[in-house]
Structures are given as C-alpha cells and as structure tokens.
Amino acid sequence: MTHAPIGRRALLRGAAALAALPALAACGTGTSRATGSSGSSGSSGSSAKTVAVRNSGGAYGEALKKAIYDPFTKETGITVQVANLDGAQVVAQIKQGRPQVDLIYNSMMDHAKFVHENALEKLDLDRIKNLKIAKLPDSQITEYAVADSFYAQCMAYRTDAFGGRKPESWADFWDAKAFQGGRSMCNPDADLPELEFALLADGVPMDKLYPLDVDRAFKALDRIKSEVKKYWDSGPLPGMLLTRQEVTMATVWHGRLADLTKQGVPVAAQLNGARRQFQGYSISKGAANLDAAYQLFDYAVNPDVQARLAMAYPSNPSSPLAYEKLTEEVRNGLAGAPQNYDKGFDVDTEWWIKNEEAVTKRWLGWARG
Numbered sequence: 001m002t003h004a005p006i007g008r009r010a011l012l013r014g015a016a017a018l019a020a021l022p023a024l025a026a027c028g029t030g031t032s033r034a035t036g037s038s039g040s041s042g043s044s045g046s047s048a049k050t051v052a053v054r055n056s057g058g059a060y061g062e063a064l065k066k067a068i069y070d071p072f073t074k075e076t077g078i079t080v081q082v083a084n085l086d087g088a089q090v091v092a093q094i095k096q097g098r099p100q101v102d103l104i105y106n107s108m109m110d111h112a113k114f115v116h117e118n119a120l121e122k123l124d125l126d127r128i129k130n131l132k133i134a135k136l137p138d139s140q141i142t143e144y145a146v147a148d149s150f151y152a153q154c155m156a157y158r159t160d161a162f163g164g165r166k167p168e169s170w171a172d173f174w175d176a177k178a179f180q181g182g183r184s185m186c187n188p189d190a191d192l193p194e195l196e197f198a199l200l201a202d203g204v205p206m207d208k209l210y211p212l213d214v215d216r217a218f219k220a221l222d223r224i225k226s227e228v229k230k231y232w233d234s235g236p237l238p239g240m241l242l243t244r245q246e247v248t249m250a251t252v253w254h255g256r257l258a259d260l261t262k263q264g265v266p267v268a269a270q271l272n273g274a275r276r277q278f279q280g281y282s283i284s285k286g287a288a289n290l291d292a293a294y295q296l297f298d299y300a301v302n303p304d305v306q307a308r309l310a311m312a313y314p315s316n317p318s319s320p321l322a323y324e325k326l327t328e329e330v331r332n333g334l335a336g337a338p339q340n341y342d343k344g345f346d347v348d349t350e351w352w353i354k355n356e357e358a359v360t361k362r363w364l365g366w367a368r369g
Helices: 058-076 087-095 108-116 170-174 195-201 214-227 237-243 254-262 290-300 303-312 328-332 349-368
Strands: 050-054 079-084 103-107 145-158 183-186 228-232 249-253 267-283
Touching: 050 290, 058 079, 058 290, 058 303, 087 108, 103 108, 103 290, 108 145, 108 267, 108 349, 145 237, 145 254, 145 303, 170 195, 170 214, 183 214, 183 237, 195 214, 195 267, 214 228, 214 349, 228 237, 237 249, 237 254, 237 267, 249 254, 254 267, 267 290, 290 303
Parallel strands: 050 079, 050 103, 183 228, 183 249
Antiparallel strands: 103 267, 145 249, 145 267
16 A cells, blocks of 8 residues: 555664664555655644544545544544654654654554554553454454554556566566566665565565575576666656556556556556555554544454445455455455455565665665666
C-alpha cells in the first residue's frame, strides 16, 4: 500500500540524537521512507472525546479517514485527529513524555522497532474485543501491535510488450532476452531492498528464503543491474515509468496499479513471489486518551471495517472474514484474495530489523558502483 508499507526503512535523516533510529515504513500507501511530514491537524489534548492517530497521509490516509475515522466519530462521538509524523518525531515526543498521538498506524516492522525504543504501551488485548471474531493470523497479534491489513510488493508489466506472453516469475523479470525492455526496482528510500526477489529469481524456494543469503542475492542483482533504468523512491513512480513506456517491467506496490488499469494503461500484476508486509495499530507510551485509543483500535480491526477500508482503497485486510464481505470484483483485485494469498510470502521482520542497516549500506554502495 503507501504502501508501506509502510513507507514503509532507510536510516533517518532526522535529529542527531535519533540518527540510529530507522525511518517509518512505506507501507505501500504512497509515502516514501525518506520523506517526513509537514505537520498535523491538531494535538491529542486530554479530552475523552478526542483521539489522535499517526498515519502517513496521502490517498491511503484519506481512505482511512473515509472508511474508519469518520464512521467511528459518527458512531461514538469521539473526534479523530490525524497527525502525519515521521518516526523520529513520534519517538522523540514519547521519550520527552509528550506524545502528540495516542494511536500509531504503521507497519508491524516499525512497531517492532518502536518496541526496542520503549515507545509503546503493552496492549491489554482483552480490550480489543474484535480480535475474537476477526481471526487474524497469530503472527500479526503481538504484545504491542495488531495488524489490520497488509500491502504486497510485486511485479508489474506492460501487457502489450511481449507479444501476448506474460512473465510468470521473478526469473522472468531477470530474463531480459525473453522479456525485453527496461526494468525499474526499488530504492531503499521507499522500501526494503529487494533481496528476496533476487533470490527467488536465482532459484531459492519461497519457503526457504530466510535467513537471506545476502551474497547470493547481490550476485543475482548484478545480473539485472544493467537493465534497471530507474530505482524508484516513491509509490507513483513505477506506474509513471510503465505508462510512459520507459520500462516494460517494474517492482511495485500492488495497490498502486488499480488507478492505472482504471485509466486504461495496459499493465498487469504478477503476484507469484509477492512480498507481504503487514501494518496496523499500536498505542503510544503515555497516551493521553487511552480509553478512546482502545475504542478506535477495537473498531479498526472489525472485519466489517476492514472490508470497508478495502473498498475505499485496494488494501488487503488481515482478517480472512473481511474478504467474504467484499464484492467479487473488489476481492479478486486484492493480493489477499484466497486465490492469491499463497502466491506470496511474509517478510521476516526480525531478520530485517537485525540486518537492514548493513544491507541498505551495501545496496547503496552496490548501486553507485
């Protein structure tokens, strides 16, 4: 999504005191990891009728407002104030004892990073009643965060480029003789380096990816490097490059393709080997409006609400029950649809937390070389 993502993991370019803290995820929602925010719509205050939420803004932020925050306010009378803050700002405020936001909407990977910073409240899961009915994956319910959706990073290609043939795997993406034309891949400012795709192209089975063989991945990247015309650093860029026919294939946040197809651009996604990153909510340590935060948290993980979000934006609900509430057209267009889910894999969050900084540094040197 903006995904995201979550936008979303390069090192922060923020204050020196927080220089070692990784940036927020792209979350596939359309915000890159290198770009922070210019402000917010208000502070959290202390009223029980107010709750402040951090998210990344943009089109996905508007979808969250339409599908979750506005209906929540109508049902409860609790006003939702949105702050578009980056990771450095959020953590700095929490450490100073003055969190601007009560709820944090972010990738599960970045929630895990915040746990290491002692920035989150340990959840009382009994207060999130909808967990009992949503049937979320066990791996996406932690002591500090719960996922309500995920975004998928996958391959996109022009359907008019290969004489009616379509790429079926990352090996095809790497095969510039059989599938001619330029490529575009992700810059770490937007999302995690795409080592998994390189390994899949090199023949590693999807269920044997982790721990990633970094040396093997970079050797595989060497083979495609000359075909990569642009490393994208924002969600819209792969679609623009495909639309302008500057490339025939690109890695992309899957949710970004919906608008292109509606506009008649001849592009399609290949979800084999798609990389999933879950995103959801956590609560800031010292949140001023704790009760309201739990109410909104509970509301957001309800399968009906997850389905409503998917209808407002092509995000993928974490609850399998939500897909049953979607129209066939909407459901079939999602990476999380039953027929698509097993084509992809979940990011190993802990592996990337331990290795992201070193891998990103190596990637930057490789790209310049």
